[in-house]
Amino acid sequence: xxxxxxxxxxxxxxxxxxxxxxxxxxxxxxxxxxxxxxxxxxxxxxxxxxxxxxxxxxxxxxxxxxxxxxxxxxxxxxxxxxxxxxxxxxxxxxxxxxxxxxxxxxxxxxxxxxxxxxxxxxxxxxxxxxxxxxxxxxxxxxxxxxxxxxxxxxxxxxxxxxxxxxxxxxxxxxxxxxxxxxxxxxxxxxxxxxxxxxxxxxxxxxxxxxxxxxxxxxxxxxxxxxxxxxxxxxxxxxxxxxxxxxxxxxxxxxxxxxxxxxxxxxx
Ligand code: FES
Numbered sequence: 001x002x003x004x005x006x007x008x009x010x011x012x013x014x015x016x017x018x019x020x021x022x023x024x025x026x027x028x029x030x031x032x033x034x035x036x037x038x039x040x041x042x043x044x045x046x047x048x049x050x051x052x053x054x055x056x057x058x059x060x061x062x063x064x065x066x067x068x069x070x071x072x073x074x075x076x077x078x079x080x081x082x083x084x085x086x087x088x089x090x091x092x093x094x095x096x097x098x099x100x101x102x103x104x105x106x107x108x109x110x111x112x113x114x115x116x117x118x119x120x121x122x123x124x125x126x127x128x129x130x131x132x133x134x135x136x137x138x139x140x141x142x143x144x145x146x147x148x149x150x151x152x153x154x155x156x157x158x159x160x161x162x163x164x165x166x167x168x169x170x171x172x173x174x175x176x177x178x179x180x181x182x183x184x185x186x187x188x189x190x191x192x193x194x195x196x197x198x199x200x201x202x203x204x205x206x207x208x209x210x211x212x213x214x215x216x217x218x219x220x221x222x223x224x225x226x227x228x229x230x231x232x233x234x235x236x237x238x239x240x241x242x243x244x245x246x247x248x249x250x251x252x253x254x255x256x257x258x259x260x261x262x263x264x265x266x267x
Contacts, residue, residue, distance in 0.1 A: 019128075019129065020127055020128045020129060021127065022125065022127055022128060026124070026125040026126075026128060027124070027125075029117070029118075029125065030117050030118040030121075030124050030125065031118075033114050033115075033117070033118035034118045034119060036239070036242070037114065037115065037118070037119075040242050040246060043246055044065065044245075044246070047063075047065050047249055047253070048065055048092045048094070048098060049089070049090070049092065051073065051089070051092075051093060053252075053253040053256040053257040054066040054069070054078070054093065054252065054253070054256065055069070055074075055075050055077070055078040055252075055256060056182065056252060056255050056256045056262070057075070057077065058172075058173065058174055059170060059172055059173060059178055059180060059182055059183075059255075059262060060077070060078075060169050060170045060172040061170050061182045061186065061252045061255065061256070061262075062078050062080075062166045062169075062170070062252070063248065063249040063252040063253065064163055064166070064189060064193075064245055064248055064249065065094065065098075065245070065249045066078070066092075066093045066094045067094055067097065067159075067162055067163055067166050068080060068081040068094060068096060068097060068162050068166075069083070069093045069094060070082060070083060070084055070085050070093070070094065070095070070096045071083060071085045071086070071087050071091060071092075071093040071095070072084075072085065072086060072087040073087030073093060074093050080162075080165065080166065080169065081162070097159045097162070100152060100155040100156070100159065101156065101159060103148070103152045104149070104152040104153065104155065104156040105238075107145070107146045107148060107149035107152060108149065108200070108238065109149070109201050109234070110234050110235045110238045111238060112146060114238075120132075122135065149201075149202055150202040150205070153197070153200050153202040153203060153206075156197050156200075157197060160190070160193050160194055160197050163189075163190050163193060164190050164194075166186070167183070167186040167187050167189075167190045170182065170183055170186050171183060172267075173264070173266070173267025174267075175267050176267065177266065177267055178264070178266055178267030179264070179265045179266040179267065180262040180263055180264040180265060180266075180267075181251075181262055181263035181264075181265075182251060182252065182255060182262045185247070185248050185251050186248060188244060188248075189241075189244040189245060189247075189248040192237065192240055192241050192244045193241055193244075193245075195230055195237045195240075195241075196230075196234070196237035196238060196240075196241045198226070198227055198230055199227060199229075199230025199231040199232075199233065199234050199237055200227075200231070200234075201231060201234075203227050203231075204224060204227045204228055204231055207220055207223040207224040207226075207227050208220055208221065208223070208224025208227075208228075
């Protein structure tokens with residue numbers, strides 16, 4: 001017997017000869033997404049396994065790609081939470097956080113849309129047929145695991161707190177307190193990361209989900225409103241934070257490697 005769901009999945013499409021009826025340049029979005037994500041993943045992979053130029057000793061700048069630095073290979077001053085992982089070329093210095101950050105982004109509602117469309121062509125765009133003969137959505141393994149996003153959200157909050165703490169500790173110079181362009185960049189990145197994290201759909205649910213009457217929960221209503229405002233630009237935060245992460249890392253690497261000197265305002 002065929003259920004309503006099965007028949008919806010297997011129903012033939014309308015009998016039209018054309019592959020689709022869109023006349024706009026619908027391939028542009030998926031192509032740009034593939035290029036952008038591929039470039040970022042290539043850069044991030046190189047940096048994570050480079051295991052160098054991640055810490056500026058004079059100003060205590062630590063790149064977010066190496067935070068928290070928990071490998072025995074980390075410079076002791078950069079390891080704000082201890083060094084307990086073995087030093088091995090294949091173990092990232094921030095192996096404690098990177099897998100969860102990756103999982104958080106991979107299961108993000110926006111990124112799902114991005115890579116389902118761009119990499120899996122499932123479907124590549126609205127009103128364009130799926131690139132695969134069968135569509136099972138997220139009802140089976142491994143895509144069923146996308147449901148873990150709500151738990152990765154909590155871990156992402158913890159990692160954002162770590163990044164915030166790194167930025168606080170970076171107000172440093174050899175004479176004590178210090179402020180430079182690196183601080184501005186580190187803080188801009190942290191603020192943007194919070195905008196992305198607090199605009200998460202799971203965050204909205206944590207703030208305002210399962211309530212029958214917002215009027216009886218004014219604080220949660222305000223938090224939900226705040227999260228919803230961020231959520232309405234979730235795609236924008238998703239891309240801006242990819243850029244800010246890479247730029248912050250690039251700046252710290254350039255200062256740490258001695259390619260440039262940090263512009264100092266104080267100290
Ligand atoms: Fe994008 Fe949660 S939905 S981070």
